[in-house]
Amino acid sequence: MNKTKTLSKSHIWSWLEEVIDPEIPVLNVVEMGIVRDVHYEGDTVVVKITPTYSGCPAMNAIEMEIHKKLKEKGVENFKVLTDFKESWTTDWMTAHARKKLKEYGIAPPEDTEESDDFLTELKGSQKVVPCPYCDSMDTVLQSEFGSTACKSLYYCKGCEQPFEHFKCI
Amino acid sequence: MSTFDTIPNTNQDALVEVLLRLADDRLIHGQRLSEWTGHGPELEEDLALANVALDMIGHAASLYGYAAELEGKEDEDYYAYFRDDIDFKNIALVELPRGDFAFTIARQFLFSTFSYFLYTGLIKKVEDEQFRGMLQKHLKEIKYHLRHSREWVLRLGDGTEESHEKIQEAIDEIWMYTGELFDLDDADEAAIKHNHFIDVTSLKPEWKKIVAETLEEATIEMPDDDQYMFSGSRQGRHTEHLGPLLAQMQFLRRSHPEAEWK
Numbered sequence: 001m002n003k004t005k006t007l008s009k010s011h012i013w014s015w016l017e018e019v020i021d022p023e024i025p026v027l028n029v030v031e032m033g034i035v036r037d038v039h040y041e042g043d044t045v046v047v048k049i050t051p052t053y054s055g056c057p058a059m060n061a062i063e064m065e066i067h068k069k070l071k072e073k074g075v076e077n078f079k080v081l082t083d084f085k086e087s088w089t090t091d092w093m094t095a096h097a098r099k100k101l102k103e104y105g106i107a108p109p110e111d112t113e114e115s116d117d118f119l120t121e122l123k124g125s126q127k128v129v130p131c132p133y134c135d136s137m138d139t140v141l142q143s144e145f146g147s148t149a150c151k152s153l154y155y156c157k158g159c160e161q162p163f164e165h166f167k168c169i
Numbered sequence: 170m171s172t173f174d175t176i177p178n179t180n181q182d183a184l185v186e187v188l189l190r191l192a193d194d195r196l197i198h199g200q201r202l203s204e205w206t207g208h209g210p211e212l213e214e215d216l217a218l219a220n221v222a223l224d225m226i227g228h229a230a231s232l233y234g235y236a237a238e239l240e241g242k243e244d245e246d247y248y249a250y251f252r253d254d255i256d257f258k259n260i261a262l263v264e265l266p267r268g269d270f271a272f273t274i275a276r277q278f279l280f281s282t283f284s285y286f287l288y289t290g291l292i293k294k295v296e297d298e299q300f301r302g303m304l305q306k307h308l309k310e311i312k313y314h315l316r317h318s319r320e321w322v323l324r325l326g327d328g329t330e331e332s333h334e335k336i337q338e339a340i341d342e343i344w345m346y347t348g349e350l351f352d353l354d355d356a357d358e359a360a361i362k363h364n365h366f367i368d369v370t371s372l373k374p375e376w377k378k379i380v381a382e383t384l385e386e387a388t389i390e391m392p393d394d395d396q397y398m399f400s401g402s403r404q405g406r407h408t409e410h411l412g413p414l415l416a417q418m419q420f421l422r423r424s425h426p427e428a429e430w431k
Contacts, residue, residue, distance in 0.1 A: 051306075119379065145219075147216065
């Protein structure tokens with residue numbers, strides 16, 4: 001029992017970095033910005049996570065993976081809480097994570113701009129997403145929704161490849 | 170709270186009632202949309218409708234989860250699986266059978282436009298941190314739903330003769346169920362007092378403006394508001410369509426209430 005207490009928070013963070021996002025297997029849950037906080041409540045390690053998308057079916061799997069990892073590392077007292085107070089944004093993804101996404105063939109999210117005027121934007125044109133393979137700007141949106149909740153589908157006219165874009169939220 | 174209880178008067182009861190009403194709309198809508206999975210007109214739309222369904226059910230799960238925490242229930246499943254049709258407070262619009270693709274899109278557009286204004290208004294008013302956090306999260310996703318459905322309204326309306334006819338019919342058919350979006354009852358009034366809700370009647374002009382502009386661009390005629398409008402769902406008086414939907418959604422869980430996914 002006392003063993004838990006002696007673990008530093010940075011140990012916990014580094015172990016959490018070993019937990020991989022099941023739907024984007026090049027990123028871990030810390031880089032994704034899913035793990036928001038690690039702290040102690042007495043002897044108990046509390047890990048706070050927040051979902052990327054509300055209905056993201058990977059969240060349960062991620063929670064289970066965190067459980068598995070902490071048990072594997074010998075942490076005995078811990079709990080994983082889901083927190084909704086802050087809403088996840090792609091801005092929390094590290095630059096390194098974005099680079100890895102691109103190398104994996106997913107166009108990374110750009111920084112979100114808090115647009116006050118969504119309704120005007122609604123009628124305007126879509127922003128350009130460069131192709132992650134050939135960097136061509138000659139791409140077209142095929143669907144706002146892709147194989148997972150967090151991605152949309154694009155097609156690159158430059159290299160004639162379909163690709164996915166990590167949506168900015 | 171069930172249907173025939175008195176108006177919620179404590180702060181918590183008022184909040185729970187708002188959470189359940191919002192969640193019921195989203196769960197039932199999500200269940201209807203999920204019926205498209207594997208049946209979409211093309212792969213991209215199959216994925217899109219399944220994604221929107223997932224978002225809707227995700228929104229419902231977080232809202233129910235918070236209500237469960239406040240009411241001391243075990244989890245969100247209680248509200249989804251163990252209440253009867255009369256306890257559900259969703260509006261009729263979301264429980265109507267999915268119809269064809271045009272009908273599904275028309276409903277999505279009208280509902281998402283409303284949700285956009287409702288959530289934008291709520292975020293400004295709501296003081297409860299946890300609730301506001303959820304609203305902010307959901308709104309980001311609602312914007313995607315609105316953009317997606319609006320574009321399809323345009324494409325269908327301004328498309329072929331057949332697609333035009335279908336989307337026009339869908340809008341005409343749905344219109345009598347849009348009145349409920351702006352109904353305000355005693356439970357809403359109580360929630361407004363506690364800063365958990367806003368006066369939805371005030372959202373109508375903005376909603377109508379976006380709808381009118383979109384329909385005009387899509388060459389669809391806007392139906393007349395001066396017609397019979399369905400109401401009463403928020404008090405548990407539903408159409409005949411909700412019962413069968415719930416039966417399908419709930420039967421497995423009710424048959425095996427203790428079962429767990431392994």
